[in-house]
Amino acid sequence: MKARVHVTLKTGVLDPQGKAIEHALSQLGYQDVNEVRTGKVIELQVTESDPEKARAEVDRMCRELLANTVIENYDIELSA
Amino acid sequence: MQAAVIVFPGSNCDRDVAVALEQSMGKPPIMVWHKENALPKADLIVLPGGFSYGDYLRCGAIAAHANIMPAVRDAAERGTAVLGICNGFQVLIEAGLLPGALLRNRSLKYLCKDVTLKVETAESVFTAGYRAGQTITVPIAHGDGNYFLDPDGVQQMEDEGRVAFRYCDADGAVTDAANPNGSVANIAGIFNEKRNVLGMMPHPERLSDPALGGNDGRAMFDGLVGALS
Numbered sequence: 001m002k003a004r005v006h007v008t009l010k011t012g013v014l015d016p017q018g019k020a021i022e023h024a025l026s027q028l029g030y031q032d033v034n035e036v037r038t039g040k041v042i043e044l045q046v047t048e049s050d051p052e053k054a055r056a057e058v059d060r061m062c063r064e065l066l067a068n069t070v071i072e073n074y075d076i077e078l079s080a
Numbered sequence: 081m082q083a084a085v086i087v088f089p090g091s092n093c094d095r096d097v098a099v100a101l102e103q104s105m106g107k108p109p110i111m112v113w114h115k116e117n118a119l120p121k122a123d124l125i126v127l128p129g130g131f132s133y134g135d136y137l138r139c140g141a142i143a144a145h146a147n148i149m150p151a152v153r154d155a156a157e158r159g160t161a162v163l164g165i166c167n168g169f170q171v172l173i174e175a176g177l178l179p180g181a182l183l184r185n186r187s188l189k190y191l192c193k194d195v196t197l198k199v200e201t202a203e204s205v206f207t208a209g210y211r212a213g214q215t216i217t218v219p220i221a222h223g224d225g226n227y228f229l230d231p232d233g234v235q236q237m238e239d240e241g242r243v244a245f246r247y248c249d250a251d252g253a254v255t256d257a258a259n260p261n262g263s264v265a266n267i268a269g270i271f272n273e274k275r276n277v278l279g280m281m282p283h284p285e286r287l288s289d290p291a292l293g294g295n296d297g298r299a300m301f302d303g304l305v306g307a308l309s
Contacts, residue, residue, distance in 0.1 A: 013228065014262065016188045065145065068138055068174065071181040071228060 001046055001054040004077040005066055008039035013071045042066055051078055081309040083109035084122035086152065086168075088143045093129035093165065093285060100285040101126070104301035114146040123308040124161045125152055127168030129221070129283055139182060139224045140170030149175055161205050161308060162277045166222055169269075169279035178272055178279045179237070180229035186262030190223040194294070195260055197268055197282060198248040201241055204275040209303025215252040216296035218282040220260060225281040227263035227270075234265055244269035244278055 009015050015037050022036035044061075048054040058076050067074040083101050087094045094111065101124075102108045110120045119125065132143035143149075149171075156162045156177055164172040172178045185191060194217050199210040210216065229237065237243055245268040249258040259266045261281075269280030284297030 014183060014186060014226070016184050016186055020188055065137070065141065068141070068181055070179075071183065 001049060001051065002079045003044050003046065003054065003058045004079075005042040005044070005058065005062060006039060006075040006077070007042065007062075007067045007072050008075075009037060010071055010073055054078060081105055081124070081305050082120070082122045083124040083126060083304075084112050084120055085109050085126045085128055086112050086114060086148055087128070088114045088130065088132035088146060088167075088171075090132040090134055091128050091130035091167070093167075093283065096283075097126050097128050097165065097285040100288040100297065100301050103288065104298065104305045112148060114143065114148050116148050117151065119148070119151045119155060122155075122160070124163065124304055125155055127152070127162070127164040127171050129166030129168060132167055132171065135224070138170075138174065140167060140172075140174040143167075143171045144174035144176075153177065156272070156277050159274065159276050161304065163206060163304075164277075164279040165283055165285065166220075166225075166281055169281055170224065172277065172279045177277055178270055179233055180227055180270070182224050182281070183226040183228050183262075184224050185222070185226050185260070190221075191225070191260050192219070192221040193260075194219050194287070195268075195282060196248050196250050196252075196258070197245040198252050198254060199245060200243045203241075204244065204271060204278065205304055205307035206271075206278040206300060207244060207303065208307045209299030209301075213252070215248060215250070216299075217287065217294050218284050218297055219286045220282050221286075222261070222281055225263065226261045227267045227281070229264055229267075234267075237267075237270060238265070240273065242271045242273070242275070243267055244271055245280060245282070 287294035288297040
C-alpha cells in the first residue's frame with residue numbers, strides 16, 4: 001500500500017517559516033491571507049496489503065520517527 | 081577520568097570538544113563511531129555539535145536512532161554523565177533523554193556569535209566549575225535552537241531546578257532582548273531529573289583557550305574532571 005503522511009505543527013507552536021511566507025504573500029498584494037502554517041509530506045510504500053495493518057504500521061513509524069509529537073501532529077492517507 | 085565522544089556522519093565539533101577535553105583531562109577522549117553497539121568504559125559521554133545526517137527530517141532525529149544510542153541511553157540511566165552540545169542537545173531531545181523540542185530560531189536566521197549566559201546552578205558535575213549566578217561568555221552557532229516546552233513542563237523544570245543556563249545580557253539580566261533565538265524562559269541548557277544529562281545549545285568547547293578569544297568554557301571541562309576523577 002502507499003501511504004502519504006502529513007506532518008504539521010501543533011496549534012500554538014511558533015512557525016517562523018509560515019510567518020515569512022505570510023509576509024511575502026502580503027508583499028505580493030495578498031492582504032487577506034493569515035494563519036499561514038508550513039508542514040511536510042512524506043510518501044512511502046509498505047508491502048502490507050491489509051489497510052488496517054498498514055495504517056497501524058505507519059502510525060508506529062510516525063510516533064517513532066516521522067513526527068515529533070511534542071510539537072507536531074500527523075495525519076495518514078492510505079491508497080492501494 | 082575517561083571520556084567518550086560519539087561521532088555521527090555530519091558531526092563537526094567532535095575534534096573541538098576532544099581538544100577541550102584533552103586540555104582538561106591530560107589525555108585524549110575515546111572517539112566512538114555511531115555504528116558501534118557498545119561504549120568503552122567512560123565517566124563522561126559527549127554528543128558533539130554539527131549537522132548529523134544533514135539535519136534531515138528534523139535536527140537530530142536520525143542520529144537519535146543510531147546503533148550506539150541504546151548504549152548511550154543505558155549509560156545515562158545508570159548515572160553516567162552525558163553532555164549534548166548543540167546538535168548533541170537536539171539528538172538527546174529526539175532520543176527522549178531530555179524533554180521539549182528545539183524549533184527554528186524566531187528570527188529564521190542562522191546565528192553564529194558570542195552570547196552571555198547566566199549559570200543557574202553549580203550543583204551538577206557539568207557546572208561544578210562555576211558559581212551559581214555567574215555570567216559567562218560562550219558562542220552559539222545554530223539555526224534551530226529555539227527551545228520549546230509547554231507551560232506546565234517549564235514550571236516543572238523551574239520547580240525541579242533543572243535549568244542549567246539562561247541567555248542573559250552582559251550584566252546578567254535575563255531579558256527578551258538578550259534571548260537570541262526565542263527560547264522559552266531564555267533557556268539555553270537543561271538537565272534531566274538526576275542532573276547527569278545536560279543538553280545545551282551554546283558551545284563551551286569553542287571558548288576554552290585564551291587563544292580562541294575567551295576561556296569561559298574551560299571551567300565546564302575542568303569541573304567535569306574534578307567531579308568525575
